Amino acid sequence: MTVHHLSRPNSAPASLFLVLLVALSACAQPSPPVPPGSLAVDLEKPGQDVLLTYWLNVYLDPPRDPLSANVLYHSDGMYYLAPEDSIRSKAPGLLPLLTHEFVDWDIFSTFIQDTWHDAAGHPRSIGEWIERVGNWREAEGWLRIPVKGSMSPYERVVSVQESAVRHALSERSRGGALIYPEGTLFVADHMVENQIMETTIMWKRQSDTWDYVSYDGDGHLTDRIFKEPDPLQSPIQCLGCHRGNRAFEPERSFPAPADPGPNGARYIDVDNDARDAVVTSVMNEHMRRSDTILGLYATIFLSRVRVRVLSGRGSASDSLLLMEQGIPVDADAS
Ligand code: HEC
Numbered sequence: 001m002t003v004h005h006l007s008r009p010n011s012a013p014a015s016l017f018l019v020l021l022v023a024l025s026a027c028a029q030p031s032p033p034v035p036p037g038s039l040a041v042d043l044e045k046p047g048q049d050v051l052l053t054y055w056l057n058v059y060l061d062p063p064r065d066p067l068s069a070n071v072l073y074h075s076d077g078m079y080y081l082a083p084e085d086s087i088r089s090k091a092p093g094l095l096p097l098l099t100h101e102f103v104d105w106d107i108f109s110t111f112i113q114d115t116w117h118d119a120a121g122h123p124r125s126i127g128e129w130i131e132r133v134g135n136w137r138e139a140e141g142w143l144r145i146p147v148k149g150s151m152s153p154y155e156r157v158v159s160v161q162e163s164a165v166r167h168a169l170s171e172r173s174r175g176g177a178l179i180y181p182e183g184t185l186f187v188a189d190h191m192v193e194n195q196i197m198e199t200t201i202m203w204k205r206q207s208d209t210w211d212y213v214s215y216d217g218d219g220h221l222t223d224r225i226f227k228e229p230d231p232l233q234s235p236i237q238c239l240g241c242h243r244g245n246r247a248f249e250p251e252r253s254f255p256a257p258a259d260p261g262p263n264g265a266r267y268i269d270v271d272n273d274a275r276d277a278v279v280t281s282v283m284n285e286h287m288r289r290s291d292t293i294l295g296l297y298a299t300i301f302l303s304r305v306r307v308r309v310l311s312g313r314g315s316a317s318d319s320l321l322l323m324e325q326g327i328p329v330d331a332d333a334s
Contacts, residue, residue: 031067031074031075032070033073033075034073034075034080035073035082035083035086036083037083037084038073038080038081038082038083039080039083039097039098039100039101039102039103040078040080040103041072041078041080041081041102041103041108042078042102042103042104043103043104043105043108044104044105045105048079049067049079050243051239052066052072052079053065053067053072054209054239055108055112055116056071056072057209058116058205058211059071059091059093059094060090060091061090061091063120063205063206069090069091070082070086070090071086071090071091071094081094081098081103093115093118093119096115097111109233109236112235112236113223113233116235117213117221120205120211122211122213122221123213123221124220124221125215125219125220125221126199126215126219127219129187129201133161133185136161136185136187137157137159137189141161141162141163142159142160142161142162143159143160143162143165143297143301144158145159145269145270145295145296145300146158146191146268146269146270147267147269147295148250148263148264148265148266148267148269149248149249149251149258149261149268150241150248150249150261150266151188151200151227151241151248152188152190152225152226152227153226153227154190154191154197154198154226155190155191155269156188156189156191156200157188157189157191158186158188158295159186159188160184160186160187160297161184161185162301164180164181164184164185165180165297165298165301166301167180167181167184168180168181168291168298169301169302169324169325170324172290172298172325173324173325177288177290177291178283178288178291178293178298179290179291180204180291180293181204182204182205182206182207183203183204184203184204185201185202185203185204186201186202186293187199187200187201188200188201190225190226195217196217197217197226198214198215198216198225199215199219200212200213200214200215200225200234200238201213201215202242210242210291211235212234212238212239212242213235214234214235222234228263241294242293243292245289247286247287248286248294249261250266250267250268251268251286251294251295251296252286252287254268254275254280254296254299255275255276255277255280268296268300270300273304273307274300274303274304275303276299276302276303276306276307278306278327278328279299279302279303279306279327280296280299280303282325282326282327283296283298283299283302285297302322302325302327305318305321305322309329310329310331
């Protein structure tokens with residue numbers, strides 16, 4: 001039996017070595033060595049790994065993590081794109097990057113701005129989205145919430161299908177977070193009076209990835225969204241606020257009104273039925289932003305349900321929906 005072997009003086013160091021080796025290989029997956037001919041990448045940005053895996057994912061077929069597919073390598077805090085033959089076979093859309101001697105933020109962001117939408121297969125026009133999902137501007141079953149806030153000087157009408165919000169709520173009631181199903185589309189039409197000036201979209205292409213796409217007032221794909229003093233570069237500048245943890249108005253103050261901002265009044269234009277303080281604090285949706293979504297869709301949806309229940313107009317499934325979310329269904333609780 002092994003105890004006997006281990007107790008032999010000569011075998012002790014060898015066994016110890018083996019034990020160490022097994023322990024080491026169990027806890028550390030060493031990253032593969034960087035092959036000769038790889039191209040150095042340094043974006044000099046915080047969260048470089050997140051940025052690279054997020055943006056490069058769609059150039060692989062099928063879209064996937066470029067690190068585990070050995071299209072991207074990581075060593076000593078630096079990143080490298082695989083040599084030309086690997087890129088040619090696994091992610092040919094990245095070949096133009098290899099004409100550079102080094103990839104910095106300028107080269108990378110220009111490349112993403114020029115090629116990313118094509119690589120991801122995004123529609124060139126708003127009309128194609130409408131064909132895919134129906135017309136959010138008038139169809140039944142969509143929440144449409146007018147908001148004026150921090151992202152745009154325009155008023156935005158943000159639309160999302162009610163069924164997607166219900167789905168995210170059922171994820172949450174099963175002990176998860178407010179996570180929207182694959183295929184969910186958020187559309188924000190930026191308005192002046194009744195005219196659509198531009199449209200921004202977040203589309204859940206894969207279970208863990210939202211794509212950002214913008215269109216001009218004629219419904220054509222665009223690479224900039226109006227903002228002062230400089231336009232927002234779309235899509236490359238879309239990640240910052242949605243992935244960050246800064247709180248924005250008017251969501252932060254809701255259901256109380258927000259103070260005016262640099263572009264005048266900031267508001268979420270919904271009636272009192274949609275402003276339940278209990279629901280707002282239980283959901284804490286803007287601060288939690290569990291799915292990088294910054295607006296208050298579940299809060300507004302559930303507030304309306306709670307008003308129905310409290311006024312005796314609610315159905316049994318309305319009450320159940322609230323209870324599943326841990327929201328009290330009697331007025332005394334508020
Ligand atoms: C300055 C921070 C900021 C940047 C940059 C930003 N957003 Fe947003 N976005 C917000 C906030 C805040 C909301 C919540 C609604 C509102 O207040 O307008 C939002 C909401 C959205 C929504 C509705 C879904 C949600 O999260 O509520 C979409 C779609 C959207 N943004 C798309 C984009 C696109 C496309 C870009 C890049 C062109 C972008 N965003 C860049 C702050 C930002």
